Amino acid sequence: MRIVVLVKQVPSTDTRLAFAPDLTVIRDAGPAGLNTADWYAVDQSLQIAGQQPDAEITAVTMGPAGAVDALRTALVLGARSAVHIRDDALHGSDALATSRVLAAAVDRLGFDLVLCGSATADSGMSAVPAMIAERLRVPALCFADRLEVRDRTVEIHRDDGCGDRRVLAATPPLVVSVTERCGEPPYPRFVTRHDARDKPIQVWTLATLGIDPAEVGLAGSACAVRSATPRRGRRPDCDVLAMGDPASVAVRVADFLAERQFL
Known part of the structure; x- marks a missing residue:
């Protein structure tokens, strides 16, 4: 089973966000780390791999140079390889543009299962996983509180928003987003940290993915921030x-x- 885990480097929750003149977030303005929900996505991929001897886990992120730290964390946690999509033209991409790039990367890698966190701490839109599934033309099982793979069928348990539980299932290929209720990820062992240094990280650009720069970034995005006001x-x-x-x-x-x- 080919598993792709999408991860993101986000500002620390106790860091005051800084904005550039174009009102994009300055990513290197303070401490940052792997998005919390993505920890759970990586952990779920490892649990699945423990049941699937042929499973291969690749972590993918999109962002500037500092975003590579999210990949290193994913490798420390247990991912086998990683891809960093890095291109100056990506600056300012909204959710639609981001989903275009990530879907192209997933498609290039080949996949049976794409795992994502349910939301990112810096935007909290929760829309990108479903957008990626739509672009890949595969099912999306979102907001999984529990995830199981049975006989090539992926089954999730989720809250329907009204206090009831629902069980949804689909066969790969598909996209799954997980919540923080999936279980607490274990702390990585020292030997895992040591081995992670030798795992490969590929760097891909828009040219690698065959994407026109005009389709991404600030100019290629459907949404734009017009103002930002600090909380009083x-x-x-x-x-x-x-x-x-x-x-x-x-x-x-x-x-x-x-x-x-x-x-």
């Missing part, structure tokens, strides 16, 4: 009530609400 003020101070045994916590919460005439 700080969060108000809060009282921590939920500490201690349940009975005493319940009393403190009740007293707190009564004092403020909520009860």
